[in-house]
Amino acid sequence: xxxxxxRTRFVVRTDRVPEQPxxxxxxxxxxxxxxxxxxxxxGCGEPVAxxxxxxxxxxxxxxxxxxxxVGIGCYTALTTLMDIxxxxxxxxxxxxxxxxxKRMRPxxxxxxxQGDGDMVNEGLQEVIHTAxxxxxxxxxxxxxxVFGETGGHMTATTVIGQRTKNTPEGRDAGYHGHPILVTDIxxxxxxTAYAARCGVYDAAEISRTRRILRRAxxxxxxxxxxxxxxxxxxxxxxxxxxxxxxxxxxxxxxxSVHRLGEVKVDGKLVQS
Amino acid sequence: xxxxxxxxxxxxxEAAVVAGCRFFAGYPMTPxxxxxxxxxxxxxxxxxxxxxxxxxxxAIGMAWGALATGARAATGSTGQGLALMQExxxxxxxxxxxxxxxxxxxxxxxxxxxxxxxxxxxxRHIVLAPIDIGEAxxxxxxxxDLADRWRNPVQIYxxxxxxxxxxxxxxxxxxxxxxxxxxxxxxxxxxxSGASRNINPIGMTKGSxxxxxxxxxxxxxxxxxxxxxxxxxxxxxxxxxxxxxVVAFGTVARFVRYVVAGLRAExxxxxxxxxxxxxxxxxxxxxxxxxxxxRVAVLEQNAGQMIDDVRLAILGxxxxxxxxxxxxxxxxxxxxxxxDVDVIRDRIEAGLAGREVPR
Amino acid sequence: xxxxxxRGPDKRRGPVKRRGPIQSRGTVTIDVERCxxxxxxxxxxxxxxxxxxxxRNSMGAEYPELEPGCTGCGACLLVCPDFCxxxxxxxxxxLHEASA
Numbered sequence: 001x002x003x004x005x006x007r008t009r010f011v012v013r014t015d016r017v018p019e020q021p022x023x024x025x026x027x028x029x030x031x032x033x034x035x036x037x038x039x040x041x042x043g044c045g046e047p048v049a050x051x052x053x054x055x056x057x058x059x060x061x062x063x064x065x066x067x068x069x070v071g072i073g074c075y076t077a078l079t080t081l082m083d084i085x086x087x088x089x090x091x092x093x094x095x096x097x098x099x100x101x102k103r104m105r106p107x108x109x110x111x112x113x114q115g116d117g118d119m120v121n122e123g124l125q126e127v128i129h130t131a132x133x134x135x136x137x138x139x140x141x142x143x144x145x146v147f148g149e150t151g152g153h154m155t156a157t158t159v160i161g162q163r164t165k166n167t168p169e170g171r172d173a174g175y176h177g178h179p180i181l182v183t184d185i186x187x188x189x190x191x192t193a194y195a196a197r198c199g200v201y202d203a204a205e206i207s208r209t210r211r212i213l214r215r216a217x218x219x220x221x222x223x224x225x226x227x228x229x230x231x232x233x234x235x236x237x238x239x240x241x242x243x244x245x246x247x248x249x250x251x252x253x254x255x256s257v258h259r260l261g262e263v264k265v266d267g268k269l270v271q272s
Numbered sequence: 273x274x275x276x277x278x279x280x281x282x283x284x285x286e287a288a289v290v291a292g293c294r295f296f297a298g299y300p301m302t303p304x305x306x307x308x309x310x311x312x313x314x315x316x317x318x319x320x321x322x323x324x325x326x327x328x329x330x331a332i333g334m335a336w337g338a339l340a341t342g343a344r345a346a347t348g349s350t351g352q353g354l355a356l357m358q359e360x361x362x363x364x365x366x367x368x369x370x371x372x373x374x375x376x377x378x379x380x381x382x383x384x385x386x387x388x389x390x391x392x393x394x395x396r397h398i399v400l401a402p403i404d405i406g407e408a409x410x411x412x413x414x415x416x417d418l419a420d421r422w423r424n425p426v427q428i429y430x431x432x433x434x435x436x437x438x439x440x441x442x443x444x445x446x447x448x449x450x451x452x453x454x455x456x457x458x459x460x461x462x463x464x465s466g467a468s469r470n471i472n473p474i475g476m477t478k479g480s481x482x483x484x485x486x487x488x489x490x491x492x493x494x495x496x497x498x499x500x501x502x503x504x505x506x507x508x509x510x511x512x513x514x515x516x517x518v519v520a521f522g523t524v525a526r527f528v529r530y531v532v533a534g535l536r537a538e539x540x541x542x543x544x545x546x547x548x549x550x551x552x553x554x555x556x557x558x559x560x561x562x563x564x565x566x567r568v569a570v571l572e573q574n575a576g577q578m579i580d581d582v583r584l585a586i587l588g589x590x591x592x593x594x595x596x597x598x599x600x601x602x603x604x605x606x607x608x609x610x611x612d613v614d615v616i617r618d619r620i621e622a623g624l625a626g627r628e629v630p631r
Numbered sequence: 632x633x634x635x636x637x638r639g640p641d642k643r644r645g646p647v648k649r650r651g652p653i654q655s656r657g658t659v660t661i662d663v664e665r666c667x668x669x670x671x672x673x674x675x676x677x678x679x680x681x682x683x684x685x686x687r688n689s690m691g692a693e694y695p696e697l698e699p700g701c702t703g704c705g706a707c708l709l710v711c712p713d714f715c716x717x718x719x720x721x722x723x724x725x726l727h728e729a730s731a
Binding site: 035 | 479
């Protein structure tokens with residue numbers, strides 16, 4: 001992997017802070033993350049999305065006014081690192097739990113953190129009705145198109161042709177049916193004020209994810225209705241692709257079906 | 273103490289509000305619907321919230337969220353609706369959330385569901401079975417206290433008669449011993465402090481990667497053992513010289529009490545015993561009450577469920593015979609021919625004579 | 632043009648050959664023990680100065696090394712799933728001689 005043998009390698013010391021006068025412009029981890037020690041797979045997009053979520057909350061100064069309601073999936077293991085008051089919900093039920101919490105604590109920022117299996121399979125009724133009621137909560141969907149925790153099985157967002165443990169030859173529309181484009185369904189509901197899709201496949205898109213999360217949280221703070229953010233994340237393990245090819249797979253395979261961008265802003269559909 | 277003629281459902285809703293319940297979510301289903309209506313009418317006026325949930329699955333989920341923030345919250349249905357809630361009822365118990373759950377049942381066939389639970393794993397709920405509307409008003413308030421005191425769900429086992437008949441009752445706020453503040457409840461305040469909360473049912477603790485279900489669940493078991501030792505409640509009468517002890521709960525016990533009083537007036541040596549808590553079942557008290565009796569007769573409106581607990585309490589000291597049975601109206605709402613003084617008198621007399629009873 | 636037809640993430644490319652002392656406007660620290668060797672930072676680095684080392688950490692994962700030319704942009708920090716990077720910007724650009 002390193003340079004050619006006959007060329008002199010210039011390697012900068014990176015095991016400690018630089019001696020030359022410098023300013024730290026990027027913290028290893030956000031303030032609301034207790035530790036970076038987690039066991040999610042190499043190349044997983046979920047910790048990347050989590051960083052953006054925590055940084056969006058920090059930017060809004062809401063670290064001590066937020067309650068997270070977490071679904072069940074690989075990201076559940078990250079809850080021990082999140083230094084935010086949390087409620088662990090059952091698979092699919094987070095939007096309902098968030099509804100009850102927000103109704104009792106209307107002054108707090110309430111968000112859910114769920115996967116595509118948790119939300120679009122197990123809990124689709126919950127998120128649709130929570131949106132239709134216009135609950136002032138933000139539901140965050142980490143969509144990698146598979147059940148990651150069980151090792152990569154088809155979910156409701158798996159795209160046609162995508163190989164998973166139970167679609168080894170690729171998802172077939174005639175046999176396995178079609179993927180559900182949940183952000184578009186949510187955006188069509190009267191109670192939804194903000195709905196957007198973003199991804200974590202490159203640095204620019206990751207920064208955009210933080211901005212989109214922030215706009216969703218600001219929508220909640222304005223009390224103008226339900227807000228929804230779908231974040232496409234890599235799952236090389238579940239996709240059977242090498243970690244380095246995860247981002248491109250995300251962009252080309254999932255991103256071509258679950259199209260990125262803001263779908264509804266301030267209660268109005270965005271003409272794409 | 274001014275009493276007012278109130279339907280059972282309305283009185284129970286009023287009692288919950290008086291007890292400080294500020295969140296309710298429910299899905300209409302007979303005979304629970306009127307309780308939901310009562311909550312929908314009363315809660316907003318008290319600054320509370322009542323949501324018509326899209327299904328029972330979401331109703332219990334919403335209550336879960338409200339409870340986790342420290343509010344007094346409740347939900348309910350009839351047995352069939354509670355069947356949809358069982359996964360949450362089980363895990364919510366392990367999250368140590370003080371839920372109050374109303375089963376306005378269709379008869380008494382939900383005894384197993386209430387006392388053994390339809391959810392997975394080891395867990396217990398305190399189950400209170402009121403005999404009439406007056407007691408339901410008191411037990412509803414007790415339920416909210418016990419739920420907070422033990423951080424464990426408490427059920428009220430009502431039924432069609434309790435829900436849809438009316439009595440003159442005074443709904444007055446009962447006082448209980450002070451409770452500790454709910455520091456465990458999430459309000460966001462500990463975010464970024466390094467000690468933020470995570471209300472969860474499997475022993476996840478902030479900062480440690482692994483989960484610790486075993487020690488966490490064993491602590492809950494110890495709590496349930498404590499509850500079992502402390503919270504059993506019952507009522508009995510004429511047991512000292514009773515040859516036959518009749519055991520019944522809820523509405524059926526009300527009929528039994530009336531019939532036994534009549535028989536006693538005629539010099540018949542019969543007594544009655546009713547568990548007020550279906551769990552913890554008052555086994556020791558029942559064994560003592562049945563000590564002198566030649567026979568114990570169980571009168572319940574189902575195929576025979578509480579009889580298991582009665583037999584466990586008596587442990588063979590006397591024969592335990594069923595004199596109740598399945599009994600329902602043509603709609604299946606649990607108001608059947610068994611709820612009739614003359615029918616119950618025949619059943620008790622058969623019990624006295626040791627005759628078989630059609631079930 | 633829909634969003635997803637933008638230039639996808641760059642294929643993973645090896646380091647470009649350079650000659651002579653190179654200027655760095657910034658640098659990073661890398662917590663190599665946290666790294667799981669996913670290589671996502673390599674193509675994400677605009678000046679292409681991150682290279683996978685042949686050395687491995689205690690978990691057996693190869694980890695990235697930094698060559699001179701870092702601008703302190705922080706792209707590596709953003710894409711890293713294991714929070715390995717910390718980003719610095721020098722007060723004055725630093726010239727790096729060939730290191731051992």
